[in-house]
Amino acid sequence: MDEARIKVYGSATEITVAANAAGLRELAERLIGLAAPELRGGYHEHLESGINLEDGSVSLILARDEEL
Numbered sequence: 001m002d003e004a005r006i007k008v009y010g011s012a013t014e015i016t017v018a019a020n021a022a023g024l025r026e027l028a029e030r031l032i033g034l035a036a037p038e039l040r041g042g043y044h045e046h047l048e049s050g051i052n053l054e055d056g057s058v059s060l061i062l063a064r065d066e067e068l
Contacts, residue, residue: 004022004026005023017060046059
């Protein structure tokens with residue numbers, strides 16, 4: 001299986017999340033995890049350039065917000 005590769009970039013009015021197939025699966029798994037019934041609103045995950053994201057990406061926070 002390929003290594004997950006995810007890049008986040010954009011402007012003030014548009015954000016792009018680009019990923020290979022493995023990266024898309026990883027993002028899907030993280031989102032499914034955030035939907036777990038035992039988690040509460042406010043739970044979140046940080047994805048950072050050079051760690052979970054490709055170098056040069058802007059940081060991304062995936063957050064659960066039960067007030068939306």
